[in-house]
Amino acid sequence: xxxxxxxxxxxxxxxxxxxxxxxxxxxxxxxxxxxxxxxxxxxxxxxxxxxxxxxxxxxxxxxxxxxxxxxxxxxxxxxxxxxxxxxxxxxxxxxxxxxxxxxxxxxxxxxxxxxxxxxxxxxxxxxxxxxxxxxxxxxxxxxxxxxxxxxxxxxxxxxxxxxxxxxxxxxxxxxxxxxxxxxxxxxxxxxxxxxxxxxxxxxxxxxxxxxxxxxxxxxxxxxxxxxxxxxxxxxxxxxxxxxxxxxxxxxxxxxxxxxxxxxxxxxxxxxxxxxxxxxxxxxxxxxxxxxxxxxxxxxxxxxxxxxxxxxxxxxxxxxxxxxxxxxxxxxxxxxxxxxxxxxxxxxxxxxxxxxxxxxxxxxxxxxxxxxxxxxxxxxxxxxxxxxxxxxxxxxxxxxxxxxxxxxxxxxxxxxxxxxxxxxxxxxxxxxxxxxxxxxxxxxxxxxxxxxxxxxxxxxxxxxxxxxxxxxxxxxxxxx
Amino acid sequence: xxxxxxxxxxxxxxxxxxxxxxxxxxxxxxxxxxxxxxxxxxxxxxxxxxxxxxxxxxxxxxxxxxxxxxxxxxxxxxxxxxxxxxxxxxxxxxxxxxxxxxxxxxxxxxxxxxxxxxxxxxxxxxxxxxxxxxxxxxxxxxxxxxxxxxxxxxxxxxxxxxxxxxxxxxxxxxxxxxxxxxxxxxxxxxxxxxxxxxxxxxxx
Numbered sequence: 001x002x003x004x005x006x007x008x009x010x011x012x013x014x015x016x017x018x019x020x021x022x023x024x025x026x027x028x029x030x031x032x033x034x035x036x037x038x039x040x041x042x043x044x045x046x047x048x049x050x051x052x053x054x055x056x057x058x059x060x061x062x063x064x065x066x067x068x069x070x071x072x073x074x075x076x077x078x079x080x081x082x083x084x085x086x087x088x089x090x091x092x093x094x095x096x097x098x099x100x101x102x103x104x105x106x107x108x109x110x111x112x113x114x115x116x117x118x119x120x121x122x123x124x125x126x127x128x129x130x131x132x133x134x135x136x137x138x139x140x141x142x143x144x145x146x147x148x149x150x151x152x153x154x155x156x157x158x159x160x161x162x163x164x165x166x167x168x169x170x171x172x173x174x175x176x177x178x179x180x181x182x183x184x185x186x187x188x189x190x191x192x193x194x195x196x197x198x199x200x201x202x203x204x205x206x207x208x209x210x211x212x213x214x215x216x217x218x219x220x221x222x223x224x225x226x227x228x229x230x231x232x233x234x235x236x237x238x239x240x241x242x243x244x245x246x247x248x249x250x251x252x253x254x255x256x257x258x259x260x261x262x263x264x265x266x267x268x269x270x271x272x273x274x275x276x277x278x279x280x281x282x283x284x285x286x287x288x289x290x291x292x293x294x295x296x297x298x299x300x301x302x303x304x305x306x307x308x309x310x311x312x313x314x315x316x317x318x319x320x321x322x323x324x325x326x327x328x329x330x331x332x333x334x335x336x337x338x339x340x341x342x343x344x345x346x347x348x349x350x351x352x353x354x355x356x357x358x359x360x361x362x363x364x365x366x367x368x369x370x371x372x373x374x375x376x377x378x379x380x381x382x383x384x385x386x387x388x389x390x391x392x393x394x395x396x397x398x399x400x401x402x403x404x405x406x407x408x409x410x411x412x413x414x415x416x417x418x419x420x421x422x423x424x425x426x427x428x429x430x431x432x433x434x435x436x437x438x439x440x441x442x443x444x445x446x447x448x449x450x451x452x453x454x455x456x457x458x459x460x461x462x463x464x465x466x467x468x469x470x471x472x473x474x475x476x477x478x479x
Numbered sequence: 480x481x482x483x484x485x486x487x488x489x490x491x492x493x494x495x496x497x498x499x500x501x502x503x504x505x506x507x508x509x510x511x512x513x514x515x516x517x518x519x520x521x522x523x524x525x526x527x528x529x530x531x532x533x534x535x536x537x538x539x540x541x542x543x544x545x546x547x548x549x550x551x552x553x554x555x556x557x558x559x560x561x562x563x564x565x566x567x568x569x570x571x572x573x574x575x576x577x578x579x580x581x582x583x584x585x586x587x588x589x590x591x592x593x594x595x596x597x598x599x600x601x602x603x604x605x606x607x608x609x610x611x612x613x614x615x616x617x618x619x620x621x622x623x624x625x626x627x628x629x630x631x632x633x634x635x636x637x638x639x640x641x642x643x644x645x646x647x648x649x650x651x652x653x654x655x656x657x658x659x660x661x662x663x664x665x666x667x668x669x670x671x672x673x674x675x676x677x678x679x680x681x682x683x
Contacts, residue, residue: 015667016660018642029642032660034667044562046512057654060664072510086510093512137561137585151585153563154514155592155653163657165664169640171584203497204555207584237558239584304497304558327496327553424560426506433529445501445559447524 002282004173005244006210008275009148013131015165030167036130037147038065038160039116040103042072042094043426044135048158049097060164062102066125067094069107070115072426075389075416078108087427101161114392114418117141117360121227122394124256128245128272133160138360138442139240140233144226145252146245146276148210151234171210172285174238175278178215180293187476188295189370190225191362191440191459193217194232195298197290199308206238209285212278213243217292223252224364231361232442235305244277297475299347300444300457302335307444309347311462311474317343338446339454340434348472352456354437355386355467356449357413359423362440362460363391365398371440371464372407374478380412381470387414387429389421413467425450438466480594482650486575486621488548490612493538495552499559500586504568517564518571548575549619551608555579556597557586566593576621578628580605591643594650596623598637607635623648 003011016032040048045067052059059065072087074080082088091108098105106112112119117138120126126142132149133139135157142149156166176197182188198205211233218226226243233241250269253259260268296310309316318332336343341350357363357371368388380386388408390396396418399405405415422429423441431437431453440463444455458466465475508520526537533540550569556579557565566589569577577590578598590597598621600608611617611630620629623644628635646653 015663029640032657032663034664034671043509047514047563050512051514055652055654084510090510090512135561135563137559139561151561153561153566153585153589153592155563155589159654159657162654163664164668165657165660167642167653167657203558204581204583207555207581234559237555237583304499331496424501424506426509443499443501443559445499447505448501451505451524451529 002279004278004282004284005146005212005242005276006148006173009129009131010170012129013148030169032165033131033168034165035133035160036064037120037125037127037132039120039125039132039134039139040065040067040094040157041116041134041136042069042090044154045097045157046090046093047154048135048161049093049101051158052161057162059101059103059161063104064164065103065161066123067098067103067105068113068116068119069094070113070418071420071424073108073417073419074427075419075421075429078417084428111393111397114394115360115363115420117227117231118364118391118395121145121223121252122256122392124253124259127253127259128249129276133166137234138231140238141227141231141360143230143233143241144223144243145249146243146272148240148242150239171208171239174206174209174211174286175284175288176211176213177287177289178213178217178292179289180291180295181217181220182292183220186373186479187297187461188292189459189461190221190228192295192298193290193292194229195300195305195308195457196292196295197288198232198236198305199298200290201236201288203235203304203306204237206233206236209238210240210242211236211238212284213241218243219246221248222366223248224366227364228361232305235442245272297459297462299462299472300455301339301341301347302332303338303444303446304335305442305444305457307332307335308457311347311472313347315341315343315345315347315350348474350456351436351471352384352438352466353435354431355380355384355463356389356422356437356439356441357387357460357463358389358391358421359439359441360391360420361423361442363389363395365395367440367460368395368399368404371460372404374461374465374475375411375413375468376407378411378468380467383470384467385414386412386467387416387422389416389429390418392418411468422449424448431455438463438472480592480650480652483575483594483596483623483647485623486548487618489616489618490549490551490608491538491544491547492609492612493550493552494609496554497558498552498556500557500562500565501559503557503565504562509562509564514567515571517568518573521568521572546573548573549621550574550577551605551612552577552579553605554581556582558583561585561589563589563592566590566595570595578605578608591646592653594647596621596647598628598639600635600637604635
């Protein structure tokens with residue numbers, strides 16, 4: 001039988017198949033799946049541990065879980081005390097729980113601290129062919145390595161801690177072919193690719209499915225760029241995104257802390273090469289193709305990640321949607337009101353107050369290098385407050401080693417400590433009401449970056465150029 | 480988890496698509512370390528103005544909708560963040576059933592961990608329910624055992640996976656159930672040499 005990459009990972013993790021096929025124990029229902037890797041953080045884990053303790057249960061495999069603090073940590077100097085008492089309690093609770101249950105934690109004092117989806121790959125904890133979960137929807141990021149990775153709720157965090165398994169209904173498969181390539185197109189990034197995909201399929205286009213990304217454009221991407229794509233699969237409704245591992249993937253793994261070493265790695269690579277790809281003639285439940293040859297920088301105008309246009313476009317009019325869907329029209333009216341945008345305004349005329357470069361989508365070294373390309377010798381507009389929040393302490397250190405911190409600081413950007421920061425504003429990094437932000441994060445929902453704040457999703461290089469000009473620009477003109 | 484009881488209630492018409500979990504429970508309320516106490520923060524930024532006063536034009540603030548247990552809404556309810564706090568907030572507020580034309584996957588899954596029933600209906604059925612609320616303020620009788628919504632002489636059937644139905648009806652402790660498969664889990668771990676996990680996972 002022909003299988004997709006997803007089928008293969010699924011099948012190799014089945015403990016009890018209770019659904020989906022005629023031979024199953026029951027005609028329908030969930031299957032019990034083994035979970036190889038579990039990442040936890042301070043926000044979605046406290047209730048899981050509390051409940052575990054209440055029922056007197058243990059953590060089945062403490063070494064298959066690692067923890068970090070990222071969501072509500074301050075990105076100001078790490079030597080300052082934590083002012084927010086409630087955040088402090090959450091951070092201390094995680095440390096205490098990890099100690100009690102024997103789980104390794106990379107807390108704010110650790111040189112390995114960072115956003116959970118940045119440090120997983122960085123430490124080599126994320127490996128091809130594994131199942132990876134975390135109480136965070138952007139766990140889809142790890143799919144860039146050919147791992148089946150998805151977000152779970154707190155009750156499932158507890159379930160994984162106690163059993164190292166999850167009950168799952170097998171999702172359907174969705175292939176996204178990405179044709180064309182990005183060579184010699186400095187200003188177009190994988191962020192533009194994924195925003196364009198979500199624009200096409202909608203925020204629920206991938207509901208109930210696992211998306212596999214394939215094509216020449218994907219093969220040419222680095223691991224960090226692939227992570228950006230898989231990261232936002234959830235914004236298209238898919239719990240998981242997948243990219244088959246290749247030489248780029250294998251080279252990334254070498255020398256990382258939790259990754260296999262030398263001969264073991266070579267042996268595994270041979271195994272992964274022959275096993276971790278979709279069979280040639282396998283049929284996917286849904287297939288879409290996009291071509292990136294003519295792709296323009298993408299920018300969101302509304303309050304969900306499918307409300308996206310080309311940078312050369314104008315703010316759309318709700319009437320554009322009237323024919324296809326009345327609900328879409330209503331949504332557009334509401335979004336324009338919230339975003340305070342007039343239909344017909346060129347996107348390049350829209351001015352911003354804030355620029356945020358960071359988040360599990362775009363805070364890795366390459367993202368920062370890319371952003372730095374357009375700021376050398378320039379200054380952040382006087383009306384803009386711009387910040388760079390590296391995804392991890394390691395990213396921060398690597399960036400500092402090549403002088404990126406100085407480049408950003410010279411241009412007038414704030415250079416911060418690592419964390420989720422203004423992607424979701426659980427720490428003091430938030431937008432004020434009515435402030436408009438060019439953000440490299442993943443969600444432009446109402447109030448996401450602060451009550452009343454207005455978010456436009458863009459790539460790091462677009463965000464950096466916007467910081468300089470004080471309004472959105474077509475960054476292709478700068479090359 | 481409390482077993483799910485049949486519900487008799489009028490509807491809360493929540494006529495929106497793509498309601499995300501950032502709206503259901505905004506991030507500033509995710510710092511608690513308990514599972515309860517979120518009801519007051521449900522839809523906080525939509526429910527209250529900046530001074531913390533209820534916004535008059537928001538549906539949940541209309542007194543007649545206050546005690547209702549069934550939220551009626553449209554496509555892709557619960558999209559975005561995986562925060563189970565969204566389910567806890569709805570439940571804590573008093574909602575026991577959410578009826579929508581579609582749900583986001585993680586939210587849907589999370590509902591069953593708390594005893595909140597998500598019902599998926601067709602666009603036409605959803606429209607019918609919105610009309611029934613608007614015109615007659617109709618009462619709905621929801622029976623999970625029979626998988627029916629009874630409203631003004633009409634009965635609407637709904638689908639639900641049998642396992643999930645059982646979990647809700649009996650309030651099953653899922654972890655306890657899974658632990659009854661401990662032998663199979665151990666066998667799997669042995670077969671795949673999970674003991675080597677500190678370095679890597681071997682899958683021969």
